[in-house]
Amino acid sequence: MVGKWLLRGMLAGVVAGLVTFAFGRVVGEPQVDQAISFEQKMDAAKGEPAEPELVSRPTQAGLGLLTGVMVYGAAVGGLFSMVMAYAYGRVGRIDARGLSALLALIAFVVIVVVPGLKYPANPPSVGDPETIGMRTGLYFTMLAMSIAAAVFASRIRLATIARLGNWNATIAGCVAYVVIISVIELSLPVINEVPSAFPAVVLWKFRIAALGMQVVMWTTIGLLFGALVARSVKEQGFVRGLSSPVRL
Structure with missing residues (x-):
């Protein structure tokens, strides 16, 4: 059954990737465009030639972003399902939906919030x-x-x-x-x-957008995977407290 949980986790991750892509495309990419525009203006003011564009900006904001979040979502969803399979029945009498949401919240804090407080995400031209x-x-x-x-x-x-x-x-x-x-x-x-002339509003909005993408990703995985697993547990029945779910 662990294999089925893994597939469900990856499925939840793929769906989360699609939702995150939509959020990032609407909220995050405009901030990236403004940061790139700032960098180009600074280079022009210094008399430096524009750097060659290896990948077009539309490709970066479209297919590139979609591929990145889909691969990331599938990988995170798979790892999340393995943690869930281990933790189910070991952290008290909490059902699958509640445990999935709780683990997603903990993972978000540990993996995203805490490292980001020390080293937050930066847009292009910063660093x-x-x-x-x-x-x-x-x-x-x-x-x-x-x-x-x-x-x-x-x-x-x-x-x-x-x-x-x-x-x-x-x-x-x-x-x-x-x-x-x-x-x-x-x-x-x-x-x-951060360059002294870099717009503070753009930096703030970019970091909020980056954090928002992670919120969308982990919320979707936590809720969707919990729903998928809860249905499986309800329909088939499992013994709690073991290293992996076992059918009754």
Whole structure:
């Protein structure tokens, strides 16, 4: 049955990718166009020639964006289904829909919000090309540490649940996560390469659009996958608390 859950997760991810593409096309791409226009004006003011366009802008905003979010959605949906299969029956008496929504919320915070607070998304023309490797490495370091901290916090919750109870153990795990992340974010270097003349409104709208795309992606996956799995559980029946769903 894990294989069927994987297929459902990838299906939910593909649908989420389509919805995210529509959102990004309408909300995000206009901000990218403005950022590119700013970059072109700055190059022209410096007397620098325009860089050759390897991929046309319509292709980037259309097929390129669609391909990216579809592949990302399918991969995330598949991984999400595996986490769901493991967690189902292990985190209390919560049904499939509720668990799927809860895991999507946790994943959104751990994978998107926390790394983004330290290293937010930037539009074109923001950032020194010579530091892209360092910036990428720091972002993925923050991402990996956020995931590791979340796993450690969940271990704390499990270790203290018998003594503190479910609610207090959950609070203890959350506090541990916040403390660890705070120390990590204060320890990692700050990167601020936004040009002084770059429009603040464009930067703000771009980052809101990037965050909005992630909200759409994770919300769709969490709700749709939960609905698909809940129907499967209801129709076929499963034993909870095992490493994978088992048909009765």
